[in-house]
Amino acid sequence: MNNLIRIALLGLVMLVGSVQAADPLVISQGADRATPIxxxxxxxxxxxVLPEDMSQIIGNDLRNSGYFEPIPRQNMISLPTQASEVIYRDWKALGAQYVLVGNIVPNGGRLQIQYALFNVNTEQQVMTGNVGGGTDQLRDMAHHIADQSFEKLTGVKGAFSTRLLYVTAERMGANNTRYTLQRSDYDGARAVTLLQSREPILSPSFAxxxxxxxxxxxxxRRPRIFVQHIDTGRREQVTNFEGLNGAPAWSPDGSRLAFVLSKDGNPEIYV
Known part of the structure; x- marks a missing residue:
C-alpha cells in the first residue's frame, strides 16, 4: 500500500511539473479601444422638425456594439450631408477612421434617405445606399442603416433591427403582482404592452x-401555452394538459410549435 501511495505522489509531482513547464499563454493582439467613427x-x-434623430440612433447603435466610438457632435469641424461635401482632413484631424453621412428628402408623403460611408484613411467611399419609409419608421430606417454599416465594416451581420420580448413584474402590494409582456426595440425603445396579467407569464418567443x-x-392557475397575433391581439390557447406545459419553440418556417409536457408523468418534448 505504501508503495502505491509513493507511486501516486510521484505521478502527481510529475504532472504538476509538466503543467508548470508548459508554454505560457501569450496574448499577441487585441482591440483595446473602439474604432472612432x-x-x-x-x-x-x-x-x-422630425420626431426622431436618425444619426443619433445610428451612433448609439454602433456604440452599443462595442466596436465603434462615435465622434461627439460638438467636436465636428464640418457637417457634410453628401459625398461631395466630405473634407477628409477635417476628420483626420479628429482621429475618425470612418464617416457616415446622409440626407433625408420628403417624397410624396414618405421620406427617402440616401446615405454613404467613407474610409477616412484611404479617402474612399466604402458603401452607399438608400431606404424609404414613413415618419413613424425613422427609427426602423436608422437601425437598418446601422445594420448595413456594421456588416460592411466588420463582416458580421448587424442585429440592431432586432425586437425583444420580455416580461416585467411590478409589485402592487402584498400578494399582488402585475406581470406585463412587452415588445421593444433591442435598446428598449418603443416598448409596447402585449398582455397584462395578475399571474406569471413565461418563455415568450417570436414566430x-x-x-x-x-x-x-x-x-x-396552471401553466398553459398561448399563441397571440401581435397586430390584432387575438389569442389561441394551444395546450390544456395536466402538469407541465412549457418552453414553446417555433419551427424555422413557423408552421409548427414544439413544447414540453408532463401529461404522462415525465417531461417530454411534443410538436
Whole structure:
C-alpha cells in the first residue's frame, strides 16, 4: 500500500511539473479601444422638425456594439450631408477612421434617405445606399442603416433591427403582482404592452414571421401555452394538459410549435 501511495505522489509531482513547464499563454493582439467613427447629423429638406434623430440612433447603435466610438457632435469641424461635401482632413484631424453621412428628402408623403460611408484613411467611399419609409419608421430606417454599416465594416451581420420580448413584474402590494409582456426595440425603445396579467407569464418567443408570439401563462392557475397575433391581439390557447406545459419553440418556417409536457408523468418534448 505504501508503495502505491509513493507511486501516486510521484505521478502527481510529475504532472504538476509538466503543467508548470508548459508554454505560457501569450496574448499577441487585441482591440483595446473602439474604432472612432463620425455619424454626421443627416440633412433634412423638409420644413417641420422630425420626431426622431436618425444619426443619433445610428451612433448609439454602433456604440452599443462595442466596436465603434462615435465622434461627439460638438467636436465636428464640418457637417457634410453628401459625398461631395466630405473634407477628409477635417476628420483626420479628429482621429475618425470612418464617416457616415446622409440626407433625408420628403417624397410624396414618405421620406427617402440616401446615405454613404467613407474610409477616412484611404479617402474612399466604402458603401452607399438608400431606404424609404414613413415618419413613424425613422427609427426602423436608422437601425437598418446601422445594420448595413456594421456588416460592411466588420463582416458580421448587424442585429440592431432586432425586437425583444420580455416580461416585467411590478409589485402592487402584498400578494399582488402585475406581470406585463412587452415588445421593444433591442435598446428598449418603443416598448409596447402585449398582455397584462395578475399571474406569471413565461418563455415568450417570436414566430419567424415576427407577427405571432408564443408564451406560457398561468392565468388559469396552471401553466398553459398561448399563441397571440401581435397586430390584432387575438389569442389561441394551444395546450390544456395536466402538469407541465412549457418552453414553446417555433419551427424555422413557423408552421409548427414544439413544447414540453408532463401529461404522462415525465417531461417530454411534443410538436
Amino acid at each position: 463620425a455619424v454626421v447629423p443627416f440633412g433634412w429638406q423638409g420644413g417641420s 419567424p414571421d415576427g407577427r405571432r408570439i408564443a408564451y406560457v401563462s398561468f392565468e388559469q
